[in-house]
Amino acid sequence: xxxxxxxxxxxxxxxxxxxxxxxxxxxxxxxxxxxxxxxxxxxxxxxxxxxxxxxxxxxxxxxxxxxxxxxxxxxxxxxxxxxxxxxxxxxxxxxxxxxxxxxxxxxxxxxxxxxxxxxxxxxxxxxxxxxxxxxxxxxxxxxxxxxxxxxxxxxxxxxxxxxxxxxxxxxxxxxxxxxxxxxxxxxxxxxxxxxxxxxxxxxxxxxxxxxxxxxxxxxxxxxxxxxxxxxxxxxxxxxxxxxxxxxxxxxxxxxxxxxxxxxxxxx
Amino acid sequence: xxxxxxxxxxxxxxxxxxxxxxxxxxxxxxxxxxxxxxxxxxxxxxxxxxxxxxxxxxxxxxxxxxxxxxxxxxxxxxxxxxxxxxxxxxxxxxxxxxxxxxxxxxxxxxxxxxxxxxxxxxxxxxxxxxxxxxxxxxxxxxxxxxxxxxxxxxxxxxxxxxxxxxxxxxxxxxxxxxxxxxxxxxxxxxxxxxxxxxxxxxxxxxxxxxxxxxxxxxxxxxxxxxxxxxxxxxxxxxxxxxxxxxxxxxxxxxxxxxxxxxxxxxxxxxxxxxxxxxxxxxxxxxxxxxxxxxxxxxxxxxxxxxxxxxxxxxxxxxxxxxxxxxxxxxxxxxxxxxxxxxxxxxxxxxxxxxxxxxxxxxxxxxxxxxxxxxxxxxxxxxxxxxxxxxxxxxxxxxxxxxxxxxxxxxxxxxxxxxxxxxxxxxxxxxxxxxxxxxxxxxxxxxxxxxxxxxxxxxxxxxxxxxxxxxxxxxxxxxxxxxxxxxxxxxxxxxxxxxxxxxxxxxxxxxxxxxxxxxxxx
Ligand SMILES: Nc1ncnc2c1ncn2[C@@H]1O[C@H](COP(=O)(O)OP(=O)(O)O)[C@@H](O)[C@H]1O
Ligand SMILES: [Mg+2]
Numbered sequence: 001x002x003x004x005x006x007x008x009x010x011x012x013x014x015x016x017x018x019x020x021x022x023x024x025x026x027x028x029x030x031x032x033x034x035x036x037x038x039x040x041x042x043x044x045x046x047x048x049x050x051x052x053x054x055x056x057x058x059x060x061x062x063x064x065x066x067x068x069x070x071x072x073x074x075x076x077x078x079x080x081x082x083x084x085x086x087x088x089x090x091x092x093x094x095x096x097x098x099x100x101x102x103x104x105x106x107x108x109x110x111x112x113x114x115x116x117x118x119x120x121x122x123x124x125x126x127x128x129x130x131x132x133x134x135x136x137x138x139x140x141x142x143x144x145x146x147x148x149x150x151x152x153x154x155x156x157x158x159x160x161x162x163x164x165x166x167x168x169x170x171x172x173x174x175x176x177x178x179x180x181x182x183x184x185x186x187x188x189x190x191x192x193x194x195x196x197x198x199x200x201x202x203x204x205x206x207x208x209x210x211x212x213x214x215x216x217x218x219x220x221x222x223x224x225x226x227x228x229x230x231x232x233x234x235x236x237x238x239x240x241x242x243x244x245x246x247x248x249x250x251x252x253x254x255x256x257x258x259x260x261x262x263x264x265x266x267x
Numbered sequence: 268x269x270x271x272x273x274x275x276x277x278x279x280x281x282x283x284x285x286x287x288x289x290x291x292x293x294x295x296x297x298x299x300x301x302x303x304x305x306x307x308x309x310x311x312x313x314x315x316x317x318x319x320x321x322x323x324x325x326x327x328x329x330x331x332x333x334x335x336x337x338x339x340x341x342x343x344x345x346x347x348x349x350x351x352x353x354x355x356x357x358x359x360x361x362x363x364x365x366x367x368x369x370x371x372x373x374x375x376x377x378x379x380x381x382x383x384x385x386x387x388x389x390x391x392x393x394x395x396x397x398x399x400x401x402x403x404x405x406x407x408x409x410x411x412x413x414x415x416x417x418x419x420x421x422x423x424x425x426x427x428x429x430x431x432x433x434x435x436x437x438x439x440x441x442x443x444x445x446x447x448x449x450x451x452x453x454x455x456x457x458x459x460x461x462x463x464x465x466x467x468x469x470x471x472x473x474x475x476x477x478x479x480x481x482x483x484x485x486x487x488x489x490x491x492x493x494x495x496x497x498x499x500x501x502x503x504x505x506x507x508x509x510x511x512x513x514x515x516x517x518x519x520x521x522x523x524x525x526x527x528x529x530x531x532x533x534x535x536x537x538x539x540x541x542x543x544x545x546x547x548x549x550x551x552x553x554x555x556x557x558x559x560x561x562x563x564x565x566x567x568x569x570x571x572x573x574x575x576x577x578x579x580x581x582x583x584x585x586x587x588x589x590x591x592x593x594x595x596x597x598x599x600x601x602x603x604x605x606x607x608x609x610x611x612x613x614x615x616x617x618x619x620x621x622x623x624x625x626x627x628x629x630x631x632x633x634x635x636x637x638x639x640x641x642x643x644x645x646x647x648x649x650x651x652x653x654x655x656x657x658x659x660x661x662x663x664x665x666x667x668x669x670x671x672x673x674x675x676x677x678x679x680x681x682x683x684x685x686x687x688x689x690x691x692x693x694x695x696x697x698x699x700x701x702x703x704x705x706x707x708x709x710x711x712x713x714x715x716x717x718x719x720x721x722x723x724x725x726x727x728x729x730x731x732x733x734x735x736x737x738x739x740x741x742x743x744x745x746x747x748x749x750x751x752x753x754x755x756x757x758x759x760x761x762x763x764x765x766x767x768x769x770x771x772x773x774x775x776x777x778x779x780x781x782x783x784x785x786x787x788x
Contacts, residue, residue: 059398084401094396098414100490108409111401141490157400 005220006071007032008165008197009056014065017053017117025051027221028065033199035063035164038191041201042243043218050091052218053167056199057086069165084112087196089160089168093150095142101127101153108161126156132188148179155187159194166191168200172207180204184211206247209233217243272765277449278328287444287470290509292435292476296428299374304420306375307382308408317383324376332434335373338615339365340441349497361559361568362552366445373434374427381423385416414487421484425477432473435778436465438693439554440527442563446472451554456529456761457680476505489688520548521737524560524572528651528679528751529760529769530618532700534573536773538725538741542571545740557582557653557752559780565606569726571737575618577719579603581658589662592720607729611738612745615754618699619721621710622648625687629709636712637667640693644670649686651679659718660695666717680761683708698749703757723748747764749782 010032017024026048032251033039041049055067056058058074067074074082087108091143105126106119114122127134130152142150151171158166171187172180188211191198202208208215211228216226217240225240233244299715310316328334343360351357358364389412397445399409413420436447449465452458479501486495489515512743521542525535532553539549550570561583563569576599580586585601589595600610622637627712629635640646648671654660663669675691679728683702696703698721699708731737753776 035666057399059395080401080403083399088396088399090392090396090399094390094392096396096411098411098490109398111406161401234615 004035006068008035008037008070009033009199010066010068010071011052011055012066012068014052014055014062014067016048016055016060016062016125024221026055026062029221029223029234031216031223031226033197035197036195038198038200038211038213040212040215041199041218042205042208042215043224045203047218048221049209049218050169050190052170053088053199053201057083057088057167059083084108084161085163085165087161087163088164089151089154089158089166089171091169091171091201091242092174093142093154095143095150095153095157100139100141101132101145103181104142104153105156105160108157112161114161122160126160129158129190132156148175148183151175151183155190156185159190162194163196165197166199168198170201170203173203180207187211205244209244209247271460272771273458273768274464276770277461277464280448284444284446284448284465285472286509288432288435288446288469288472289505291363291366291370291438291443291445292428292432292472293506293509295370295435296374296431298367299371299427300378300424302371303375303378304382306377307386311383312388319380321376321383322367324379327372328376332369332373332439333437334394336366336369336434336438336441337556337559339369340556340562343368344562347566357567359566360602361563361566362442362444365441366435366443368649370431370435370438373467374431377423377426377430379423381419382416383424385419385423386412387712388419389415407694409466410700418484418488421480421487425480425484425697428480429473432476440556441559442552442555442568444552448553451527452532452769454678455527455554455680456532456760456767456769457464458768459763461768475501477577479505520550521570521731522550522552522554522567522568524563525551525553525561526557527554527636528697529575530697530757532769533756533760533772533776534614534723535665536769537744537776538571538573540770540777541744542655542737542740542774545736547736547740561608564608564726564728567728567730571611571741572726573654574726575613575721575725577619577659577721579724580719582663585767586657587658587662589716589719591716592722595720596724598721604724607732609727609729611725611727611741614725614744614748615746616699616723616724616748616750617721618697618723618753620654620695621698622663622693622702622713622717623683623686623692623696623703623708625689626707626709628689628692629711634711637663637669637717638714640711641670645672646692647671647673647675648693648695649675649682649691650676652676654695661730662690663717666715699753699757701756702752702761704754705758723753744780747783748776752776752779752783 011029014026014029015024016026029052039130041052043049047188055062058067058079061075070078096107101105106123109119109122124134127138132149132152137145137149142153142233145153154171172183175183184207190196214226214228215232217224217232219239225235225237232240233248235241235244306320310320311435322344340360343365346359347357349546372474393411393415394407397407402410435445436450438445439451446465448467449461449468453461453465479498482494482498485491486493486498523535523539523542525531535551535553539551542549555563560569560572561574564572576595580595580599584767590598596613603610622640624634634643650660655676678683679697682696683700683706685691686694686708687706703710725741727737756772756776759775760767
């Protein structure tokens with residue numbers, strides 16, 4: 001059992017660069033993510049968000065600094081075993097195209113050595129949990145699903161081996177707004193119900209504001225700011241203010257444009 | 268309507284030829300894939316190894332199939348001798364083994380290239396996902412990379428299968444029975460039914476195997492059990508056919524060899540008939556390269572065949588001086604004995620190289636002998652594929668100081684017509700070929716005896732040296748085939764009609780031999 005006083009994930013002065021000439025993809029980042037927290041990472045394209053997530057799952061190793069999972073330095077852990085305890089939802093899903101929905105979801109417990117009968121039971125439960133139709137979708141292949149259904153399967157695959165930590169890279173980015181809303185609300189419910197620690201990359205500030213306990217802002221590899229939505233919305237840092245001002249300004253403009261259509265603007 | 272007897276004969280040979288063809292092709296394909304697949308996996312992340320591997324495989328691919336197959340025979344002969352000397356074991360360098368090895372090598376490029384390309388082409392996001400869900404390297408390979416690369420790998424295997432099945436038709440000259448036997452013997456004896464039959468059979472076989480592999484690939488990609496099963500069953504059926512003991516295989520007995528020209532096919536059929544009439548089993552190994560066949564006889568892969576004294580004297584034993592006829596045979600017997608080979612008898616005719624030209628042209632130019640040719644340096648000459656590389660040609664050229672405007676190589680059966688049509692002035696034909704008379708050509712005298720005598724002699728392998736049953740079966744042929752008879756036999760065999768198959772001509776020849784024997788009594 002992990003030490004409950006330790007953060008679920010901790011970055012300590014982590015630096016990573018891919019080429020010596022260019023700058024660092026991630027530069028001297030320190031950030032602790034509490035157990036049970038829902039943390040969003042926002043920031044421009046190329047800011048180092050994905051790199052940070054890959055460092056957490058030890059898909060890559062840092063050049064300097066330490067990454068800890070439940071207090072343990074990931075360098076001391078077996079990477080394969082460690083990844084099996086973490087759920088990852090990749091950008092655009094990355095479902096295995098040659099496996100059915102059931103096999104995609106079942107892959108994580110199967111790899112962890114869970115018995116076949118138990119794997120089947122979990123597949124059934126997760127299909128239900130991510131609100132897919134077991135009878136219709138179970139045997140389908142990824143190319144036979146809609147974008148939203150694919151992302152539901154990706155979430156199912158990440159959760160199937162009962163992880164305590166889930167890492168998500170723009171999980172709902174490519175979906176239409178309605179599907180995205182439904183899916184993200186479903187996910188937050190799962191996050192609470194399963195007592196997960198979630199780190200989600202998103203480029204949708206509104207989504208970050210609405211879902212997160214805390215938000216980390218990345219800029220050119222550095223951690224520009226981190227705080228609760230309220231803290232960041234009131235930030236005086238010009239970049240952060242610009243970033244979080246945008247949705248608020250949009251809402252104000254919408255309210256002016258369509259009076260009466262936006263009843264709940266006040267926060 | 269009656270069936271062309273040649274078609275009937277072709278159909279009769281089909282189980283043996285097709286079975287052998289499948290056996291050698293599938294074995295080569297399996298071996299090639301078994302080698303190249305792991306090689307591709309090992310080399311794909313090592314740029315240098317990968318470049319070398321693909322480079323070598325590409326170079327192998329550019330070697331013509333016939334040459335590649337032919338190269339493996341001496342190579343294996345050498346390896347076999349080495350194994351005998353060092354480990355006391357020997358294996359046959361003839362037929363199946365060299366064919367399988369050469370074809371396996373031939374099949375490697377498409378499997379290598381497609382395996383590497385297929386694995387390279389996988390979306391890197393999926394590789395990352397495979398690592399992310401906690402797969403080990405091996406699990407990543409077997410659960411994600413290979414299944415995803417499978418369509419491309421299967422496409423490579425299909426290409427390899429088609430290549431191997433096609434190229435296997437060229438394994439006939441190194442002693443592997445295949446559908447190429449139809450093609451080689453058909454080309455030599457102008458039996459177009461055989462040629463077409465062989466080509467069609469090889470093409471259909473290639474299409475069937477390709478189709479089965481396609482079915483499997485399709486089944487795998489579309490997750491269709493039915494297709495997968497159907498394809499797998501088809502392949503299994505082929506493999507069972509190949510391994511089924513019921514299939515007529517080379518059934519022991521005596522192995523009769525033949526080189527790659529008409530007379531050889533006829534004589535091999537004649538020897539085979541005689542041996543069978545003596546109540547023994549026979550296997551024919553036709554269309555063998557002339558350098559392969561003698562080595563195969565010494566190694567015991569061929570038991571008996573007909574060669575020519577002058578060929579053995581100059582080409583096999585590398586003599587330059589030419590004794591007269593009887594002395595040459597006597598000296599040759601000793602040479603052969605030293606090589607472990609027995610000269611079983613002389614058939615009675617000579618099939619010499621003879622320079623020939625159209626009668627009218629020779630008269631017009633005043634050419635009677637080869638010596639006269641030296642006075643006309645502007646002429647062209649044609650010979651078979653090996654003549655100009657043989658010592659006889661060098662001897663002839665040096666003895667008479669011959670100079671020609673050009674030397675052309677030709678399919679022997681077409682030379683005579685080419686000379687008659689004036690396409691070439693002189694040909695190096697065969698004295699026993701009936702086409703010399705047919706096209707009204709004259710053979711030029713050889714006053715300086717630069718061309719050796721070429722008595723047709725029956726050679727026996729070391730193992731058959733003391734085989735009285737074999738000698739008894741062949742004894743009636745000794746000295747009984749004169750040059751006129753052989754010429755007519757060759758002419759019949761080149762006629763390209765229903766009665767011109769080597770078997771039919773051999774039966775006719777045997778009839779003449781018996782008439783002559785009866786007349787003498
Ligand atoms: N595998 C890689 N090789 C080289 N450079 C990379 C690699 N991955 C990311 N980078 C670089 O690192 C920087 C941060 O990338 P990334 O973390 O993907 O940004 P984000 O996810 O915020 O858009 C970018 O400049 C990107 O070009
Ligand atoms: Mg990214």
